[in-house]
Amino acid sequence: MTIREFKMPDVGEGLTEAEILKWYVQPGDTVTDGQVVCEVETAKAAVELPIPFDGVVHALLFEEGTTVDVGQVIISVQTEAGAAAEAPVQEAAPAVAAAAPVADQDGLAGRGGRPAAARQPVLVGYGVSTASTKRRPRKAAAGAPAQNGTAPAAPAAPVLPAVPAQPAGERPLAKPPVRKLAKDLGIDLASVVPTGDGGVVTREDVHAAAAAALAPQAVPAEVAVAAPSAAPAVQAAEAPASARETRIPVKGVRKVTAQAMVGSAFTAPHVTEFITLDVTRTMKLVQELKDDPDLAGLRINPLLLIAKAVLVAIRRNPDVNASWDEAAQEIVLKHYVNLGIAAATPRGLIVPNIKDAHAKTLGELSASLSELVATARDGKTSPADMQNGTITITNVGVFGVDTGTPILNPGESAILAVGAIKLQPWVHKGKVKPRQVTTLALSFDHRLIDGELGSRFLADIAAVLEHPRRLITWS
Known part of the structure; x- marks a missing residue:
């Protein structure tokens, strides 16, 4: 032997x-x-x-x-x-x-x-x-x-x-993310009763076993769009009730996210601008598209139309879609858009991007967003899916947050934070009426984008969302 x-x-x-x-x-x-x-x-x-x-x-x-x-x-x-x-x-x-x-x-x-x-x-x-x-x-x-x-x-x-x-x-059958969840919760997979097809242990099975053992719940398996500057949740070890502090090693995704955000914040001079707008017409269009038989089976939501508005605004302001080459001292204009969507998942924060989003129809963009979310939820986003992004959208509104000052994804020129859409009093046609209102925050690299260009870009996004027919007239 x-x-x-x-x-x-x-x-x-x-x-x-x-x-x-x-x-x-x-x-x-x-x-x-x-x-x-x-x-x-x-x-x-x-x-x-x-x-x-x-x-x-x-x-x-x-x-x-x-x-x-x-x-x-x-x-x-x-x-x-x-x-x-x-x-x-x-x-x-x-x-x-x-x-x-x-x-x-x-x-x-x-x-x-x-x-x-x-x-x-x-x-x-x-x-x-x-x-x-x-x-x-x-x-x-x-x-x-x-x-x-x-x-x-x-x-x-x-x-x-x-x-x-x-x-x-x-050995019990389970996907790697489920095995990792069981490890984090201290659950022996062999003791979990599987309910998935073919005897597969699911995430819900692990949570049920953890609840039965009075163990703390882990991060939910739902995927939410989140700010890249937000650190991923930490699974802290159990500590005695008398403990005044708990120390958690900085490693993995938290360490890399911290390094990337520090590098971005202190390398690219950030400028953030805000605009509050009436998106009532956009919300009505979302409902109309959901009822459109030609779009049956597609994921239609406000994020889809916001993404499309960003792509239209980039077409009108192409200089925002660029990167800074420090070594060559050159500005690299991108003639393609790899649109990043920041997502908080059980494994931590990721920012996958939709390749060549500028060339996609509304239906194709919807399918790409659905695939991005499903892949992230299953924990199968590959490193290639997160490379070469150009501009990112982060939807902090899903957490009920009005807006934020997002930090640029390293190597990108801009990031748009979308706040919560709420029914608020708004002056519409000379009268105060309840309208669907949100706030957008655009952070951009001031080496690449000056105040005028950044303002025009943000104003164009807002104009499309206030009057979504411009998705047609400006495209």
Whole structure:
């Protein structure tokens, strides 16, 4: 028999480390080429790692929650004598880096009795940044290999005390976000009664188990559009009632979001302008479009028309759609619009964008928004979906907030915050009447957009929403 080692691969994001979120195997389990053995989290995304050879798990060399440098051995596998030497670290990387989320009919790939070969790497994303991060591993498991790269002579004990061992073919079926939720709540998936199709444990099942155990509820699974400057919710550890403080490590999405926002706030000179407007006609148009049989099955809401208004205003003011190239000292005008939609999800804040939104019809834009929301809710937004945005919309109104001063998404020229739409007294045709009113806040990079251009752009957005027929006359 031969001991082979699987190292933490470079998942193709330009990062140097990853945190082990979840082990899907334990010492003594049989693994096959392409089978997912663990889920890791980088500063950009959570990724499931497939192992590139067959064998029996000899040892897990790091515990869950440990940050591991790329190139370090994370698992050793006992293989048949005469097997090929260890594959290069890059052997598994292309599949992980390039794969889009692929699922079978119930949204899960082969684990728990399904063929392991059918399993595909799944990317679930949150927040992006061009800066890489680097830190030392916090903790290594006992029995880690020596510098010569050889595995321990004797099998190491399991390093997963939090999750009871189970037979390989009887592990509960659940999607990675659901597994992460169960881990955060301290719920053993094996104790959860599944209600999903094919015996799949759903998020609701985990919440029910947590409630039964009197555990605190986690962040709801609903996806809400949120401000990029807002930090993601933190799942704090339980503390004694007498505790006066709780310390939470800054890592993952919170760390990357903080770095990106600090970099943006102190690199791009922000200017924020506000306008309060009557959107009664837009709200009436939303209802008319919902009743239009030609748009049956599409997601029609105020955000759709706000997005369309932004695209129309960009067409009238193309210079707002630009970026600043510090190295070349150039302004880069974009002849396309990748429209970002800030979203708060169970994994934290993400800002995916609709590629080439400027070229989409209203129906196509609606379909793209629906897909963006559904993908974010399922935790399957990939890093590519969050790159190369040009302008972002953040809808803080869903939280009942009137407006805000949003911070630019790094590399973008502007961000529009949409406040709550409320019935308010408004002067309409010389009389005070109840009207649907909202406030828009536009933050922009003053290196790219001066006060005149920013004001005209914001005024055009407001004009379209006050008189939505301009969606036709100005397009």
